[in-house]
Amino acid sequence: MTARVFAPDAEASGQVLALSRDEAAHAGRVLRLRVGDPVRVFDGRGREWTAAIAAASAGRMSVALGPAAMPAPETRVRYTLAAAVLKGDATDDVIRDAVMMGVARVRPFVSARAETRLAALQRGSRHERWQRIAVASAKQCGRAVVPAIDPPAEFAQVVADAPDPVRLVLVEPAQTAGGVPAALGAVAAPEAVTLAVGPEGGWTDEEIRAAGAAGWTAVRLGARTLRASTMALVALAACQAVWADE
Amino acid sequence: MTARVFAPDAEASGQVLALSRDEAAHAGRVLRLRVGDPVRVFDGRGREWTAAIAAASAGRMSVALGPAAMPAPETRVRYTLAAAVLKGDATDDVIRDAVMMGVARVRPFVSARAETRLAALQRGSRHERWQRIAVASAKQCGRAVVPAIDPPAEFAQVVADAPDPVRLVLVEPAQTAGGVPAALGAVAAPEAVTLAVGPEGGWTDEEIRAAGAAGWTAVRLGARTLRASTMALVALAACQAVWADE
Numbered sequence: 001m002t003a004r005v006f007a008p009d010a011e012a013s014g015q016v017l018a019l020s021r022d023e024a025a026h027a028g029r030v031l032r033l034r035v036g037d038p039v040r041v042f043d044g045r046g047r048e049w050t051a052a053i054a055a056a057s058a059g060r061m062s063v064a065l066g067p068a069a070m071p072a073p074e075t076r077v078r079y080t081l082a083a084a085v086l087k088g089d090a091t092d093d094v095i096r097d098a099v100m101m102g103v104a105r106v107r108p109f110v111s112a113r114a115e116t117r118l119a120a121l122q123r124g125s126r127h128e129r130w131q132r133i134a135v136a137s138a139k140q141c142g143r144a145v146v147p148a149i150d151p152p153a154e155f156a157q158v159v160a161d162a163p164d165p166v167r168l169v170l171v172e173p174a175q176t177a178g179g180v181p182a183a184l185g186a187v188a189a190p191e192a193v194t195l196a197v198g199p200e201g202g203w204t205d206e207e208i209r210a211a212g213a214a215g216w217t218a219v220r221l222g223a224r225t226l227r228a229s230t231m232a233l234v235a236l237a238a239c240q241a242v243w244a245d246e
Numbered sequence: 247m248t249a250r251v252f253a254p255d256a257e258a259s260g261q262v263l264a265l266s267r268d269e270a271a272h273a274g275r276v277l278r279l280r281v282g283d284p285v286r287v288f289d290g291r292g293r294e295w296t297a298a299i300a301a302a303s304a305g306r307m308s309v310a311l312g313p314a315a316m317p318a319p320e321t322r323v324r325y326t327l328a329a330a331v332l333k334g335d336a337t338d339d340v341i342r343d344a345v346m347m348g349v350a351r352v353r354p355f356v357s358a359r360a361e362t363r364l365a366a367l368q369r370g371s372r373h374e375r376w377q378r379i380a381v382a383s384a385k386q387c388g389r390a391v392v393p394a395i396d397p398p399a400e401f402a403q404v405v406a407d408a409p410d411p412v413r414l415v416l417v418e419p420a421q422t423a424g425g426v427p428a429a430l431g432a433v434a435a436p437e438a439v440t441l442a443v444g445p446e447g448g449w450t451d452e453e454i455r456a457a458g459a460a461g462w463t464a465v466r467l468g469a470r471t472l473r474a475s476t477m478a479l480v481a482l483a484a485c486q487a488v489w490a491d492e
Binding site: 001072073096097100101102140141142143173179180182185221222223224225226227230233234237238239240241242244246 | 247318319342343346347348386387388389419425426428431467468469470471472473476479480483484485486487488490492
C-alpha cells in the first residue's frame with residue numbers, strides 16, 4: 001500500500017503544501033520517504049489525493065498534490081462511541097479499533113466504577129495522545145476521515161447530551177435479556193447511533209436507570225462476559241453486520 | 247461473581263475432589279479462598295456445580311460439589327477459529343477473545359507471510375500457554391466449556407482438513423467484494439463453521455486460491471483494513487449478529 005500522509009490543509013490538486021512537524025518526521029524517519037516518492041495525502045475530512053514528496057530537508061517536508069484518489073468508504077450509519085476510560089493504556093486500543101471500524105466520533109468518559117478520575121485525565125496529555133492515535137489509525141485502515149475525539153467527560157454529561165435517534169448502552173449479560181440482533185435486527189439502520197461501553201467494573205444500576213430514563217436502550221453482547229477493552233469492537237461489528245453497513 | 251474453578255475430574259454432586267496444583271495455587275494465592283468459601287466448579291465439558299472449599303493446606307486444595315449450576319450458555323453454531331500465529335504475544339489475546347466469543351475449537355497455524363515458523367513454535371511451550379489462556383478465559387467469561395486448542399499446524403493442513411459445512415477465509419477489503427452480511431445474511435445459521443484469519447502481512451494470492459479450490463468462501467470484514475489481532479473478534483461478532491446466535 002502506498003504510504004498515507006495526513007495534511008489537514010490540503011485543498012486541491014496542483015497544490016504544494018508543507019507537512020506538519022509530526023507528519024514530516026514520520027514520513028522521513030519512519031517511512032523513509034524521499035523527494036519524488038509517491039504518497040497518498042488525506043485531509044481528515046474525507047478527501048484524498050495521489051501525491052509525491054516535493055521537497056525534504058532538515059525535518060521539513062512538502063508534498064505536491066496530484067489527482068483526487070478514492071479512500072476507504074465511510075459507513076452509512078454515523079457511529080458515535082461513548083467509551084469508558086479503562087485502566088492503564090487500554091483506551092488507546094479502544095480508540096484505534098473504533099477508528100478502524102469507521103466511527104465518526106469518540107466520547108471518552110469516566111463513570112462511577114472507573115479506575116481514574118476526570119481531573120487526573122484533564123491534567124495529563126491523554127486527550128492529545130488519543131487524537132494522535134486516531135490519526136495513526138486512520139492512516140493504517142485507509143480512511144480519509146479522522147474522527148473527532150472529544151475531551152474526557154463524566155458519563156452523566158454523555159447521557160444528557162446525546163442527540164442520535166438510537167442510543168444503546170452495552171451491559172453485562174445478567175443486566176438484560178436483549179441482545180443486539182434482537183434489539184436491532186428488526187429496526188432499519190438509523191442515520192446515527194451512539195453506543196456506550198462501560199469500564200472494567202461495569203455500570204452501576206443507577207447509571208443504567210439514568211440512561212434508560214434518558215431514552216437509551218440497554219443491550220447485551222452475547223451471553224458471555226466480555227473483556228471491557230473488546231466491547232466497543234464487538235458492538236460495532238454486531239451493528240454493522242445487522243445493518244449490512246460496511 | 248462467585249469465583250470459578252476448573253476441575254476436569256468433577257463428576258457429580260456430593261463428590262469431594264482435589265484441585266490440580268495450578269488451580270489450587272490460583273484459588274489460594276490469587277483469589278485467597280479459604281475453607282468454607284463458596285465457589286463454582288466447572289468440568290471444561292459444559293457442566294458446572296455450586297461448591298465450597300473443603301480443605302486447604304500447603305498448596306493443596308479440595309472442593310465439595312453441591313447442586314448443579316447453570317453456566318453461561320454455549321452458542322448454537324459450533325465455531326472453529328483457524329488463527330494465524332501473530333507477532334510476539336498477540337496470539338494470546340486472539341485466543342482469550344475467541345474463547346470469550348464462544349468458539350468450540352482454535353486451530354493456530356503458520357502461513358506463507360507468518361513472522362514465525364512451525365518448528366520454532368513446536369520447540370517452545372506456546373501450545374501449553376495457549377491452553378492455560380483458554381482455561382483462564384473460560385473462567386472469566388462464565389463458560390463451563392474449555393475449547394480445544396490444537397497444536398500449531400501449517401495453513402495447508404487446515405485447508406485440507408476442515409470438515410465444517412461453512413468455511414470462510416477472511417480477507418483484505420481489496421481481495422473480494424463480499425462482506426459477511428452479504429455472504430451470510432441470506433444463509434440459515436449452519437451447524438458448524440470454520441473461520442480462518444490471516445497473519446499481519448495477509449494471505450498470498452496462492453493461499454486464497456488454494457482455500458477457494460477446497461471449497462472455502464473468501465469474505466471481507468468491512469471496507470477498511472483491520473488490525474490482524476482484531477479480525478477474529480470482528481468475524482465472530484459479525485457471524486453471531488447475522489445469525490442471532492448468542
